[in-house]
Amino acid sequence: AEVTTEANPDSVTPASLARLREGGFTRISFGVQSAVPHVLATLDRTHDPARVPDAVRWAREAGFEQVSLDLIYGTPGESMDDWRTSLEQAVSLEPDHVSAYALIVEDGTAFARKVRRGEVVMPDDDETADKYLLADATLTAAGLGWYELSNWARDEAAQCRHNLLYWHGAEWWGVGPGAHSYVDRRRWWNVKHPAAYAQRLAAGEPVEADGEDIDAPTAALERIMLEIRLRSGLPVAALDRAVRAQVPVLAARGLLDVVDERLVLTLEGRLLADAVVRDLTD
Structure with a gap:
């Protein structure tokens, strides 16, 4: 491990x-x-x-x-x-x-x-x-x-397996002050201050500061934003059909390659990754 x-x-x-x-x-x-x-x-x-x-x-x-x-x-x-x-x-x-x-x-x-x-x-x-x-x-x-x-x-x-979990949208538990967790499409985070965290633990109180439920459209958007960063690429199937027409346009501009039905950023595309994400999600 x-x-x-x-x-x-x-x-x-x-x-x-x-x-x-x-x-x-x-x-x-x-x-x-x-x-x-x-x-x-x-x-x-x-x-x-x-x-x-x-x-x-x-x-x-x-x-x-x-x-x-x-x-x-x-x-x-x-x-x-x-x-x-x-x-x-x-x-x-x-x-x-x-x-x-x-x-x-x-x-x-x-x-x-x-x-x-x-x-x-x-x-x-x-x-x-x-x-x-x-x-x-x-x-x-x-x-x-x-x-x-x-x-x-x-x-x-x-390769950092810990971070790969984030980039692939996997679930994780975070323990400690300020730690974030993501399970069952719910993201939450603990209180940041160590003293407040310890006080809540001692009192048997929840240490969660706040959280949010991630709906299906948001989860799909986050997948695109994260997986496009990887050399292993983003599956074309992860895109809405309406935006798949952008793929050949971005490829013609030299921003990405299509390899085994996956979108992989070129070096130029890595410099303009935020713009590529916008084109694939608008």
Whole structure:
């Protein structure tokens, strides 16, 4: 079974990793984000990039079957050379898996307020696309193949089975503060604050904060939005007949291929995935 834990590179030691492995964890994902100090500072990350190789080595020595690295691109002030440095350090460590996500600024955060005030400037779409292309080229050359828009793996065994459940629309139970669950077309989430969560547990009260029922049309829409992200593709049969006429149009534009009755995004299509989804759902 895949049992994953996440960690910051500066929060682990050889002893702590050994205990995690002895406790049954088989996979570890390190929040590397960047190998460049000024980028980490902008992201308010505290670890020293020089610590990352040590953390990866210790995880290997502890016996973890899979080691994954999480990267973020598109941070204000990050140059193309900065991003290249982060990618090159990542592949030099020979990870089994890499996730690379464009920075998303959450509303209500201090970072969002800085963006709104013009204190930091987010990169434009062209720069973000160029960084994605560089990531794909670098990771592919290092033997890591894309299997989801933002995820690359050494082989099928190294793909994150946990996340594949989400992308395939499977059911899951979440345990703990803020955890989400999805069962029988119902999605719900627990209270976020650990103290409130513990208080409800102690009182024998439900820990659910809120939830929503997912009707059939919404479930069908979510399937398209999630499965089109996968290299395994989206079955043509998942589309309403009314929008299937869009398939040859999108294929002619070079945005997707039809392989064994499944829609698979091309590299260009991966850059424009949101637009493809709109065309397949409008």
